[in-house]
Amino acid sequence: MTENVNHIGLKVGSQNTVAALRENGTDEIKTRAIKTCVKYSSKTFKNLGTRPPTIGDEAVKYADAVWPLSFGIIKSDEGIQQTIDILKTLEIPTGADIVLASPAMEMTDGKDRLSRAVKQAAEFDRMWVFSEGVCSVVEITCKPDIVRDSTFFSVNLGSSTTELCCSAEGVVKHLSAHSDMSGNRVDHDILNRVRKSVGEEITIQKAREMKENASLGKVRTFQVQPLTEEGYRDFEVSAEVTDPLHEYVLSIVNIIQKELYRNVDPIMRETALEQPMFISGGMANIDRLPESIAQVLSEKMHREIKVAHSGDKKSHMAPAIGALMLCEAGIFE
Ligand SMILES: Nc1ncnc2c1ncn2[C@@H]1O[C@H](COP(=O)(O)OP(=O)(O)OP(=O)(O)O)[C@@H](O)[C@H]1O
Numbered sequence: 001m002t003e004n005v006n007h008i009g010l011k012v013g014s015q016n017t018v019a020a021l022r023e024n025g026t027d028e029i030k031t032r033a034i035k036t037c038v039k040y041s042s043k044t045f046k047n048l049g050t051r052p053p054t055i056g057d058e059a060v061k062y063a064d065a066v067w068p069l070s071f072g073i074i075k076s077d078e079g080i081q082q083t084i085d086i087l088k089t090l091e092i093p094t095g096a097d098i099v100l101a102s103p104a105m106e107m108t109d110g111k112d113r114l115s116r117a118v119k120q121a122a123e124f125d126r127m128w129v130f131s132e133g134v135c136s137v138v139e140i141t142c143k144p145d146i147v148r149d150s151t152f153f154s155v156n157l158g159s160s161t162t163e164l165c166c167s168a169e170g171v172v173k174h175l176s177a178h179s180d181m182s183g184n185r186v187d188h189d190i191l192n193r194v195r196k197s198v199g200e201e202i203t204i205q206k207a208r209e210m211k212e213n214a215s216l217g218k219v220r221t222f223q224v225q226p227l228t229e230e231g232y233r234d235f236e237v238s239a240e241v242t243d244p245l246h247e248y249v250l251s252i253v254n255i256i257q258k259e260l261y262r263n264v265d266p267i268m269r270e271t272a273l274e275q276p277m278f279i280s281g282g283m284a285n286i287d288r289l290p291e292s293i294a295q296v297l298s299e300k301m302h303r304e305i306k307v308a309h310s311g312d313k314k315s316h317m318a319p320a321i322g323a324l325m326l327c328e329a330g331i332f333e
């Protein structure tokens with residue numbers, strides 16, 4: 001497929017990979033998203049060679065599928081080809097300029113592998129890298145210039161990391177990544193809570209699905225059907241899902257508070273807090289979760305903290321869409 005695409009925004013996360021582009025010169029931004037997961041067949045078939053890998057949502061169903069990224073970066077050299085295979089299924093048009101939304105992790109080897117995978121998949125090496133937190137703010141505000149003109153604080157709530165970024169007039173002054181609290185951790189907490197109250201096992205996929213459909217605003221119940229000795233049985237759960245989410249909110253608030261007061265220059269902090277705090281990453285899709293963070297943060301800091309985030313459950317797409325906007329605006333040049 002040949003497409004007339006000159007700019008691409010890309011985010012390759014531990015769990016979700018998203019490309020943003022305008023197809024064939026249309027005004028509308030389109031996104032192509034996939035789970036960052038691949039399953040290779042162990043068998044080779046006569047006349048067919050090796051079976052093509054299973055990628056994304058289909059691959060997630062296999063226990064032995066590979067997730068080549070960890071903490072937002074490619075863990076090992078063999079992860080480079082795995083990531084290329086995943087990116088190829090997004091049919092990224094070749095030869096376009098790319099802005100890659102990069103995680104805050106310090107590991108330069110892992111980031112370097114990620115850049116190599118993206119360049120190879122896109123068959124082009126005009127690529128610029130911006131922090132995910134910065135890209136997300138561009139999507140939320142629809143203002144690429146904000147990167148150059150403003151001081152802001154951005155929080156990215158991912159699957160394996162929680163990342164904070166403070167940017168002042170075009171310079172990222174503070175960047176940190178925390179792996180002690182993340183979307184994955186909540187999945188495991190839900191799984192453990194269900195095991196404790198129901199006495200049976202559910203899958204991690206089921207725990208994640210309930211988490212993604214939960215609300216911190218209204219009570220929702222979920223049916224779980226663990227396999228018991230007598231066969232599948234129905235149970236109803238609710239607090240087993242929302243309690244770990246409330247604990248998550250508290251931990252995120254603690255992380256934000258600590259970073260703001262220990263590691264960010266006080267003048268910069270006050271300037272950044274004149275704006276809403278920008279919240280992105282898949283966990284911000286959960287109903288009323290960003291608002292809960294604002295509420296708890298306001299109570300703890302004894303001042304009103306406002307938050308801004310993407311609508312329509314697009315928070316996991318925000319870094320890619322913002323990266324596309326930066327690419328089109330040529331902010332890096
Ligand atoms: N509607 C949703 N869509 C996608 N992810 C969601 C949604 N609701 C909640 N989440 C959660 O958000 C997390 C994924 O967020 P995101 O895509 O930003 O992470 P990532 O970039 O892949 O991971 P990391 O930043 O740790 O490398 C997962 O824990 C996922 O369960």
Ligand SMILES: [Mg+2]
Pocket residue numbers: 013014072103132156158159281
């Ligand atoms: Mg991420």
